[in-house]
Amino acid sequence: MIYVDLFLSFMKIGLLTYGGGYSVIPLITETAVRQKGWLTTIEMADMIPISEISPGPFSLNCSTYVGMKMAGPFGSVIASLGFLFPSVVISLILARLFTRLNKFRSTDSVFSALNACILAVLLQSAVHVFTSSVLPGAGIDWIALAICAICFVVLFKFKVSPIFVMIGSCVAGILIYPVFGL
């Protein structure tokens, strides 16, 4: 049955995806294209931009896309549930363990080092997100730079909701780009 097959395949993919994001692509290619023949290479190539323009995590979007192609909306739900299953189980186990460990002061010391390392990773992805927006191809996208700068100032000066910032920058993009004939 296709639903059971989808669930189990994506459960496996969810378990093997480390570091999130693009690391899911080779796993889906292996399973959905080579082993199962669910997708053609062209459909697989479409998966990447579609998952990128949709909100939410890239790897989950890919799972949803394959499920959708294979068995419609219900298939997309099943593939996503399969992908999420290992995350939920392992996260809950870690959360329990962390609550116990948090009774010790030493846990704070260990996490201060771990957090410093992850902050470095976060800074790198901040640089990446910034350059892919402001320096998309050749040359600077001045409008993106302006929107980014204004949002940045607003975020620092005011206690504004991040959702409001995203809606505002969306509207700004729609309104400002046509003014400059882009």
Place this chain on the structure above:
Amino acid sequence: MSQEAKRPGLFRLFITSLLLSLFAFGGGSTIIAMAKRKYVDDLGWISEKEIMDRITLAQAVPGATTINTSILLGYYFRGVKGALICAFATAIPPVVIISAVSGIYFVIRSNTIVTNAMKGMRAGAAALVASVTISLILSLVKRKDWLMTALFAIVFVVIQFVSISTYLILLAGLLVGIVYAVIMAIKAKKGGIDDIR
């Protein structure tokens, strides 16, 4: 600060994570930045340190890091129920939108309004991620924890030149953290402070 008083209702938690996920364009760091802004600065449901611990912990779980972060935050807020609610609330917008978009992708791909909206949102996401990252770095520096500030700087410089998986970075952090914890625990014991809170 009493944690009980700030415990959000399950419905409120569901709506908040749903909205965060719906507007999180441009990859994993966007939703993490949005969660920090919303939960720490806006709603005050969790402290900066507590959320940072969970963002770090989420990196160690397979699957989508953002989903793992919301599961861990949900667990912090409301236990297992909260974790499940956050997982589903984060997953619903992408599942619905992908199902809709995959059919009409080739129509909207060349639509200028859509591409301009995407460009705008990418710029907004860049500002969000930058502001949250900078505020986290500032509070690390303000704590005058020079050892950890140095560790942060070293890791950042190293990953500019060598591509290392997040797991190896976590492993390195764990080793440094354990050594640091042992030293701190010995110091504390001399001062007569017990390791159990």
